Amino acid sequence: MTSVSGFLEKRTVGLPAVLCHLVSLLFLVLAAGWGRDAQAEIVITDAAGREVHLARPAQRIVTNESLLLLSLALLDDEPVARIAGWAAPRRIDGGIYAAFRKRFPKIDTIPKVGGVVPGNVSAEPILSVEPDLFVVSIWQPGWETVTHQLEASGVPVLFLDGPRTTDLPPAEAAAFSLALLGDAIGARARADAFSAFVKDKYALIGARLAGVTDRPDVLIDVQAGTLCCYTPGKNNRISQAIEFAGGHNIGAEVAAGYDGQLNIEYVLGIDPKFYIGTGSPHLAALGGLVVGGGIEAEAARHSLADVTSRNLLGELTAVRQGRAFAISHQLTISALSVLALECFAKWTHSERFADLDPARSLDEINRRFLAVPLEGTFWIELNP
DSSP: OOOOOHHHHHHHHTTTHHHHHHHHHHHHHHHHHHHHHHOOOOEEEEEOOOOOOOESSSSSSESSOHHHHHOOOOOOOOSSGEEESSSGGGGOOOOHHHHHHHGGGGGSSOOOOOOOGGGOHHHHHHHOOOOOOEEEEETTTTTTTHHHHHHTTOEEEESSSSTTTSOOOHHHHHHHHHHHHHHHTHHHHHHHHHHHHHHHHHHHHHHHHOOOOOOOOEEETTTSSSSSEEEEESSSSHHHHHTTTTEEEEETTTTTSSEEOOOHHHHHHHHEEEEEEEOOGGGGGGGGOOOOETTOOHHHHHHHHHHSTTTTGGGGGHHHOOOOOEEEEHHHHHHHHHHHHHHHHHHHTTTTTTTTOOHHHHHHHHHHHHOOOOEEEEEEOOOO
């Protein structure tokens, strides 16, 4: 194939040197233009079924969900640099945040704009940080106004979860959401690699539980220790993970939506076989369940013992017989929820999953995928 320089050499024989130079510059400019045209815009159909157009991979993302940091950390070696603004950074486990700050000190300078739910969001603060993409974790009614305002101002909006993922199995839904983000930032290969890792874990658990009808009752006590007993509802991903892992969340029938609160008398009446509390380092100030980044194992276990001694929880057979566990709340609702799934399966069906090791999975995630490794105690059992 004749190169541009070869073509010019053939066509400019006998022309004055200055003219040759001008012709060369013209062809270079045209070649650059052809290159830009060849790099077509990115077109994504998001989880809400909307067609999203990006001129190039997103570099300045604003998000309503600060836990998007963990998703970006799976896909990008410089995840903090991608975030131009976010809402509620305190939703990130304090220990995890500190680990990211140690490597990326600029995390503290990320502007706080918008809100987690659409009622707390307006377009002006988001536009003030000049994003090239606004990412929403979950579609829900109320986002329409802000979406229209942002898109009218030239900022595309991407929904990572929504109607297109509602009926997908958990592993497929997680892979779908991560693929959307991967497409948006030009990191689809890394998204697919992590999704394959996750799907393998789900496949193993699903295969071992095939035909199993014994699905023990489980109390999921969200942000345990502050109230009893706030629990995920039927349509919550945590409930779906418990079901996939071979258990049954007793709150699913009572809380038909995303979440709800259970009466302690109801809980005692069912007397679930397993107790699983979710917690976070910030709950230490509230007397809640402390587990997560930077937390030592004995401190987490002591916190679990303290929480299960209150609110009549100590009367549960699960607590009296040592079938009480704690897990990081952020872990259960982030891109790393596969670790929670492994814990749920190992706890509720220990005989089938004696060789399943969530700690080994976390080590592999740290080594192969995460820009900042997670260190701390992200799950614990009452009786080791």
